[in-house]
Amino acid sequence: MPVPSSAAVDMIRRxxxxxxxxxxxxxxxxxxxxxxxAGHGIDxxxxxxxxxxxxxxxxxxxxxxxxxxxxxxxTDVVPIDGQEWVTDPFAVTEKDGRLYGRGTCDxxxxxxxxxxxxxxxxxxxxxxxxxxxxSYDEEVGCLGVRRMLDVIAQRPVRPYACIVGEPTEMKxxxxxxxxxxxxxxxxxxxxxxxxxxxxxxxxxxxxxxxxNLNRIGRRLATDGPFDREFDVPFTTVHTGVIHGGTAxxxxxxxxxxxxxxxxxxxxxxxxxxxxxxxYARRELEPAMHAVQRDTGFRFEELSSFPGLATDxxxxxxxxxxxxxxxxxxSKVAFGxxxxxxxxxxxxxxxxxPGHIDQAHKPNEFIAVDQVALCEAFLRRxxxxxxxxx
Numbered sequence: 001m002p003v004p005s006s007a008a009v010d011m012i013r014r015x016x017x018x019x020x021x022x023x024x025x026x027x028x029x030x031x032x033x034x035x036x037x038a039g040h041g042i043d044x045x046x047x048x049x050x051x052x053x054x055x056x057x058x059x060x061x062x063x064x065x066x067x068x069x070x071x072x073x074x075t076d077v078v079p080i081d082g083q084e085w086v087t088d089p090f091a092v093t094e095k096d097g098r099l100y101g102r103g104t105c106d107x108x109x110x111x112x113x114x115x116x117x118x119x120x121x122x123x124x125x126x127x128x129x130x131x132x133x134x135s136y137d138e139e140v141g142c143l144g145v146r147r148m149l150d151v152i153a154q155r156p157v158r159p160y161a162c163i164v165g166e167p168t169e170m171k172x173x174x175x176x177x178x179x180x181x182x183x184x185x186x187x188x189x190x191x192x193x194x195x196x197x198x199x200x201x202x203x204x205x206x207x208x209x210x211x212n213l214n215r216i217g218r219r220l221a222t223d224g225p226f227d228r229e230f231d232v233p234f235t236t237v238h239t240g241v242i243h244g245g246t247a248x249x250x251x252x253x254x255x256x257x258x259x260x261x262x263x264x265x266x267x268x269x270x271x272x273x274x275x276x277x278x279y280a281r282r283e284l285e286p287a288m289h290a291v292q293r294d295t296g297f298r299f300e301e302l303s304s305f306p307g308l309a310t311d312x313x314x315x316x317x318x319x320x321x322x323x324x325x326x327x328x329x330s331k332v333a334f335g336x337x338x339x340x341x342x343x344x345x346x347x348x349x350x351x352x353p354g355h356i357d358q359a360h361k362p363n364e365f366i367a368v369d370q371v372a373l374c375e376a377f378l379r380r381x382x383x384x385x386x387x388x389x
Contacts, residue, residue: 236262
């Protein structure tokens with residue numbers, strides 16, 4: 001079993017020690033990273049959120065006047081609320097060849113390996129630089145990276161490619177699904193439940209809308225479109241949160257629910273959303289308005305990110321295949337910031353240590369051999385970057 005460097009493991013311990021749950025600030029971690037890079041003579045640019053509570057970090061190792069390769073990762077983690085952890089989630093515990101802690105898999109280990117290898121990166125860069133891009137709020141809709149990409153887009157020389165180090169077991173992922181998530185508010189009309197026909201039941205109308213979402217989902221599963229290279233080969237529809245009503249003997253005035261489309265890269269989710277909204281306007285609201293005019297549906301976009309579809313023959317795809325020794329590539333259903341990089345014209349691959357099945361769970365872990373494989377992968381990437389004309 002390959003063994004990771006002590007520098008990488010120590011850096012994982014340092015990063016996991018920062019509680020960067022998405023609802024909280026990540027500035028303590030970002031300031032640590034900035035100081036670490038400064039210790040190696042590397043300047044960092046911080047791109048803050050609107051409140052100045054969070055920041056992206058962008059740094060260039062090597063000549064800034066040449067196109068470079070981006071190594072990208074997010075610094076936030078999902079909450080531990082309600083999860084039963086055996087160990088301290090914000091202190092790495094090593095046991096049986098695994099490192100346990102929140103973010104070990106998703107995705108502080110990749111960021112840590114990159115930071116631990118900064119001296120090697122400095123020695124290897126020649127004509128083509130390596131950029132480090134660390135973002136905030138990926139877990140709540142890939143929010144932070146958008147500000148950083150706006151800054152990158154204004155530079156006279158832009159990166160030629162990007163590797164996002166999300167957990168893929170070091171497999172080369174060239175495509176993933178996109179997501180469009182929406183909150184619906186159903187406004188009804190209250191009355192005593194014994195007079196239910198005189199009211200407009202927001203919960204029941206929400207249920208009818210959700211049932212139609214399910215019909216759309218079943219149609220997509222049956223009729224497609226399909227891409228058989230994905231582990232779930234069609235666009236999916238999912239309702240994940242619902243709140244409504246105050247008491248059983250009151251016809252509920254309000255109901256809120258959140259739903260999403262996880263779509264194939266070439267499938268337009270907004271057309272599906274428009275179809276769902278049209279059902280509410282055509283089939284549900286007329287009956288609601290017949291009882292009380294001031295009722296109906298309102299929709300609010302929560303978040304969205306595009307799918308990823310990098311060409312099999314792209315330079316970054318071939319580079320990553322060579323660095324992993326893989327003969328082929330894969331596609332996955334989960335989303336990342338990679339689609340946003342690609343949308344700005346930066347061809348992107350997802351490849352990083354750990355397995356997505358270990359992410360977001362209590363007792364999250366990464367196998368130490370995955371950390372070692374990531375180090376070996378990045379060394380081979382750096383060798384090829386150094387040879388790039």
